[in-house]
Amino acid sequence: MMNDLMDFDEVLARFEPVIGLEVHVELSTASKMWCGCSTTAGAEPNTHVCPVCLGLPGSLPVVNQSAIEAAIRIGLMLNCSIASWCRFARKNYFYPDMTKDYQISQYDEPIAFDGTVTIDVGGEPFTVPIERAHMEEDAGKLTHIGGSGRIQDADYSLADYNRAGVPLIEIVTKPVTGAGARAPEVARAYMEFLRDAVKALGVSDARLERGNMRCDVNVSLMPIGSEVLGTRSETKNVNSLRTVEESVRYEMRRQGAILAAGGRVKQETRHWNEAGYTTPGRSKEEAEDYRYFPEPDLVPVAPDAAWVEQLRESLPENPVSRRSRLRAAWGLADREFDDVVGVDGALDLIDATVAAGASPAGARKWWMGELARRANEQGCGLDELTITPKQVAEIQDLVETGALTDRLAREVFDGVLGGEGTPAQVIEARGLAVVSDDGALAEAVQAVLAANPDIVAKIRDGKTAAAGALIGQVMGRLQGKADAARVRELIMEACA
Amino acid sequence: MTELTRLDAAELGRRIASREVSSREVTAACFDRIEAVDGAVRAFLTTDRERALQAADAIDTRIAAGEKLGPLAGVPIAVKDLLCYQGLPTTASSRILEGWMPPYNSTVVERLLDAGLVILGKTNLDEFALGSSTETSAFGPTHNPWALDRIPGGSGGGSAAALASFEAPLAIGTDTGGSIRQPAAVTGTVGVKPTYGAVSRYGIIAVASSLDQAGPCARNVYDTALLHDVIVGRDPRDGTSVELSGTQAVGVADMARRADVKGLRIGVVKELGGEGYQPGVEQRFREAVQVLVQAGAEVVEVSCPHFVHSLATYYLIMPAEVSSNLSRYDGMRYGLRKGGPDATTEQVMRASRGAGFGAEAKRRIILGTYALSAGYYDAYYGSAQKMRTLIARDFAVAYEVCDVLVSPTTPTTAFKLGEKVDDPLAMYMSDLCTIPVNLAGIAAGSVPCGLSPDDGLPVGFQIIAPALQDARVYQVAAALEAALDTQRGHPLLDDAPALGEAR
Numbered sequence: 001m002m003n004d005l006m007d008f009d010e011v012l013a014r015f016e017p018v019i020g021l022e023v024h025v026e027l028s029t030a031s032k033m034w035c036g037c038s039t040t041a042g043a044e045p046n047t048h049v050c051p052v053c054l055g056l057p058g059s060l061p062v063v064n065q066s067a068i069e070a071a072i073r074i075g076l077m078l079n080c081s082i083a084s085w086c087r088f089a090r091k092n093y094f095y096p097d098m099t100k101d102y103q104i105s106q107y108d109e110p111i112a113f114d115g116t117v118t119i120d121v122g123g124e125p126f127t128v129p130i131e132r133a134h135m136e137e138d139a140g141k142l143t144h145i146g147g148s149g150r151i152q153d154a155d156y157s158l159a160d161y162n163r164a165g166v167p168l169i170e171i172v173t174k175p176v177t178g179a180g181a182r183a184p185e186v187a188r189a190y191m192e193f194l195r196d197a198v199k200a201l202g203v204s205d206a207r208l209e210r211g212n213m214r215c216d217v218n219v220s221l222m223p224i225g226s227e228v229l230g231t232r233s234e235t236k237n238v239n240s241l242r243t244v245e246e247s248v249r250y251e252m253r254r255q256g257a258i259l260a261a262g263g264r265v266k267q268e269t270r271h272w273n274e275a276g277y278t279t280p281g282r283s284k285e286e287a288e289d290y291r292y293f294p295e296p297d298l299v300p301v302a303p304d305a306a307w308v309e310q311l312r313e314s315l316p317e318n319p320v321s322r323r324s325r326l327r328a329a330w331g332l333a334d335r336e337f338d339d340v341v342g343v344d345g346a347l348d349l350i351d352a353t354v355a356a357g358a359s360p361a362g363a364r365k366w367w368m369g370e371l372a373r374r375a376n377e378q379g380c381g382l383d384e385l386t387i388t389p390k391q392v393a394e395i396q397d398l399v400e401t402g403a404l405t406d407r408l409a410r411e412v413f414d415g416v417l418g419g420e421g422t423p424a425q426v427i428e429a430r431g432l433a434v435v436s437d438d439g440a441l442a443e444a445v446q447a448v449l450a451a452n453p454d455i456v457a458k459i460r461d462g463k464t465a466a467a468g469a470l471i472g473q474v475m476g477r478l479q480g481k482a483d484a485a486r487v488r489e490l491i492m493e494a495c496a
Numbered sequence: 497m498t499e500l501t502r503l504d505a506a507e508l509g510r511r512i513a514s515r516e517v518s519s520r521e522v523t524a525a526c527f528d529r530i531e532a533v534d535g536a537v538r539a540f541l542t543t544d545r546e547r548a549l550q551a552a553d554a555i556d557t558r559i560a561a562g563e564k565l566g567p568l569a570g571v572p573i574a575v576k577d578l579l580c581y582q583g584l585p586t587t588a589s590s591r592i593l594e595g596w597m598p599p600y601n602s603t604v605v606e607r608l609l610d611a612g613l614v615i616l617g618k619t620n621l622d623e624f625a626l627g628s629s630t631e632t633s634a635f636g637p638t639h640n641p642w643a644l645d646r647i648p649g650g651s652g653g654g655s656a657a658a659l660a661s662f663e664a665p666l667a668i669g670t671d672t673g674g675s676i677r678q679p680a681a682v683t684g685t686v687g688v689k690p691t692y693g694a695v696s697r698y699g700i701i702a703v704a705s706s707l708d709q710a711g712p713c714a715r716n717v718y719d720t721a722l723l724h725d726v727i728v729g730r731d732p733r734d735g736t737s738v739e740l741s742g743t744q745a746v747g748v749a750d751m752a753r754r755a756d757v758k759g760l761r762i763g764v765v766k767e768l769g770g771e772g773y774q775p776g777v778e779q780r781f782r783e784a785v786q787v788l789v790q791a792g793a794e795v796v797e798v799s800c801p802h803f804v805h806s807l808a809t810y811y812l813i814m815p816a817e818v819s820s821n822l823s824r825y826d827g828m829r830y831g832l833r834k835g836g837p838d839a840t841t842e843q844v845m846r847a848s849r850g851a852g853f854g855a856e857a858k859r860r861i862i863l864g865t866y867a868l869s870a871g872y873y874d875a876y877y878g879s880a881q882k883m884r885t886l887i888a889r890d891f892a893v894a895y896e897v898c899d900v901l902v903s904p905t906t907p908t909t910a911f912k913l914g915e916k917v918d919d920p921l922a923m924y925m926s927d928l929c930t931i932p933v934n935l936a937g938i939a940a941g942s943v944p945c946g947l948s949p950d951d952g953l954p955v956g957f958q959i960i961a962p963a964l965q966d967a968r969v970y971q972v973a974a975a976l977e978a979a980l981d982t983q984r985g986h987p988l989l990d991d992a993p994a995l996g997e998a999r
Contacts, residue, residue: 060702101826292868
């Protein structure tokens with residue numbers, strides 16, 4: 001489905017883009033928001049359920065305290081004020097993914113409000129104003145069978161309530177103005193910031209591709225010089241950093257074309273299509289009436305001020321300052337560092353590897369090279385590989401001291417990732433240590449020299465390049481477990 | 497009817513513990529009585545004789561083995577069909593839940609079972625407890641044992657009628673606006689709505705969450721108190737449940753036994769009487785106050801000026817919460833499902849709810865939906881919440897000069913079945929005296945204070961205590977009961993007409 005698009009530069013010449021982001025962060029608490037059921041994803045449908053998350057008659061919610069703590073810490077990370085007293089509210093609407101036909105959320109009393117975050121947009125700081133962060137529950141998952149895969153024309157739908165009641169924090173920005181041409185990058189950098197922030201807080205797995213973080217992107221255009229906000233569209237299903245950026249750019253161009261043609265942008269939700277465009281969803285021209293009212297089943301949340309201060313003091317480092325600190329400390333090339341930032345989890349893993357004693361360059365080499373390749377092969381995240389930063393540091397240390405060659409190190413990775421044990425155990429079991437015993441080395445060198453008198457003669461004639469062939473043979477005899485430089489040294493000594 | 501079914505719960509518990517009689521015999525006697533008279537009374541929706549007898553046997557075995565159980569172990573009990581009890585259907589007297597088998601027990605039921613009580617079955621109520629006469633039950637009304645052509649009160653008419661007809665010595669009710677106290681009043685039985693939060697709501701089908709409270713019902717004050725002590729206590733599965741302290745934590749049964757009101761200041765609420773109150777009801781109420789004075793209590797008249805708005809306040813907050821709580825009955829996961837094979841989700845929801853809910857449930861869902869709608873919220877739900885605060889403040893002010901408040905429980909005695917079904921407002925007036933208590937979240941109970949001279953039907957006397965001072969309700973109720981029983985020479989229920997044992 002093609003929409004008319006305006007050239008991006010022309011959009012900027014005529015309009016000021018205004019963006020707003022609503023990000024849902026799924027918390028990684030052990031249990032759900034209102035009951036003791038596990039939040040682990042991927043289980044058989046409807047196995048992580050109980051009367052409470054199934055909304056059975058008579059069941060009641062009880063607040064998960066760790067979710068409250070996570071919400072407050074997120075709020076603090078966003079420099080928000082924390083409510084000293086707030087309530088949950090019921091958002092009433094009929095839909096089969098909601099077992100109670102209302103969602104427990106927060107309405108006019110969010111736990112955190114009025115914050116700002118300064119993010120890094122291509123090396124430049126940009127301040128995003130935060131409206132609020134509030135707590136709510138996730139819905140179940142519907143799978144529509146038959147038809148187009150949407151509920152309207154499905155033959156039937158399957159409901160899985162494992163996700164029902166998983167705690168969510170919804171973070172809403174105020175309208176972000178003044179980004180101009182950088183609006184798409186701002187949206188992306190903001191999302192990246194949130195991802196890094198909730199990871200640093202340890203409150204979410206923060207995997208966009210798995211829906212741990214879901215972003216609704218609001219975009220509107222304001223004619224240059226105007227102060228009146230234009231009509232916005234809200235694009236749903238924007239689930240990667242790249243598409244956050246792309247969807248802003250796309251909506252700017254689509255709306256620019258409509259406005260330039262004298263049209264009116266419809267207030268509606270739109271659906272992001274992976275092929276790179278948006279399609280219209282539900283019209284929001286007539287606002288739905290959710291009949292919010294304070295949730296009578298839950299007592300108000302009144303976090304103790306001293307506790308909030310304690311949480312504030314124990315916040316992890318802000319992701320933006322951490323990034324600039326590491327950029328300076330590691331001394332990697334800017335492009336290398338940006339690559340690290342772009343790979344989910346890489347920054348943390350390399351940081352931990354450096355902390356375990358490896359050089360930044362060495363740590364980067366393995367995580368962004370060999371290990372990234374393997375994670376890619378296995379279709380998992382870097383941090384899901386069964387190797388710890390400490391083990392990577394150990395292996396890198398052995399390489400630097402010459403006890404392992406790069407080739408041997410790759411074999412050690414094989415073993416560790418294959419579940420054969422620690423690096424030491426793998427080296428031992430597979431016999432991977434470099435032969436550093438000069439006796440054994442000298443013996444192999446002697447044998448090769450004796451078998452190749454012609455090459456020895458060439459070397460003695462000054463054709464040192466011929467030594468390569470001998471090194472290869474020595475390495476062959478030692479199954480590659482020798483340091484080639486040392487072998488070369490020994491050959492040259494013998495031929496002198 | 498054997499003698500056993502006329503005995504008090506406390507006495508039954510004592511005899512079962514001392515093995516003078518077995519729980520099985522008592523339980524069987526109850527079932528025989530139910531079989532004999534429930535065709536006329538219709539207090540029960542479901543019973544399970546086999547299961548109850550097995551439970552009774554288990555208690556008898558434990559007692560025979562020398563185990564020391566609580567004072568009510570082995571005593572049968574009826575449970576309102578709003579509480580989940582695994583193994584029996586829980587319907588809330590609604591077609592929309594007909595046949596629904598809960599996969600879990602409510603906390604109250606768990607506590608009953610833990611205390612060794614034997615559950616006879618589930619009693620009738622107004623659909624989703626929305627009513628004051630049991631006439632909105634999808635399965636037909638319950639009849640008042642005092643006069644079968646009259647209402648047994650509601651919503652807990654089934655539980656009250658089971659007691660008054662000697663089918664069960666104990667029952668559990670729930671009270672959102674008077675559903676324990678009003679049925680107790682019109683059937684000559686005792687019922688207490690504990691302080692909000694004292695009894696866990698977990699596993700009790702929600703009507704209006706901020707008002708609902710389960711409570712004990714019995715034929716006398718002491719039995720009610722014993723049952724109260726079994727079911728109260730904080731429950732981690734109910735976030736609004738509260739920790740008990742003081743006399744409440746020790747138990748209210750002691751206070752009920754003492755029955756002493758010397759020096760207690762009793763406040764008569766000016767606004768709960770006068771126009772619209774049956775003269776015979778007011779007469780018996782005034783006499784009861786004098787009885788308490790003779791027993792050593794001081795009487796003061798207090799004014800609660802905002803009570804005149806309590807009905808209006810209640811009929812905004814209650815339906816608002818009802819409209820939300822009843823949303824889940826949508827035909828998607830359990831209960832009644834209507835709509836053909838090609839029906840869309842929305843059509844199934846609409847058809848199921850249309851067919852499954854009765855008129856009163858629909859009326860309250862519509863009222864509540866309206867009260868919460870954008871543009872009306874502040875005027876209706878918002879104002880009602882403010883008025884609720886003012887009503888609670890009226891109580892607080894009154895408690896500065898008295899220890900308990902008293903009033904008639906209901907403006908009239910039991911009216912005739914069918915008399916008010918077409919006049920919802922007249923029906924809502926039945927709860928005029930009980931509603932302020934729910935709005936304030938405090939404790940109150942109803943105890944019989946005689947028969948109205950104008951129609952010979954029971955009159956209820958309401959005692960209202962501050963939050964978590966439930967023991968005072970029992971203290972006053974027990975004193976009044978003792979004095980009136982002495983005066984009369986026998987308990988009031990002995991005057992109830994004998995129900996024909998034949999069907």
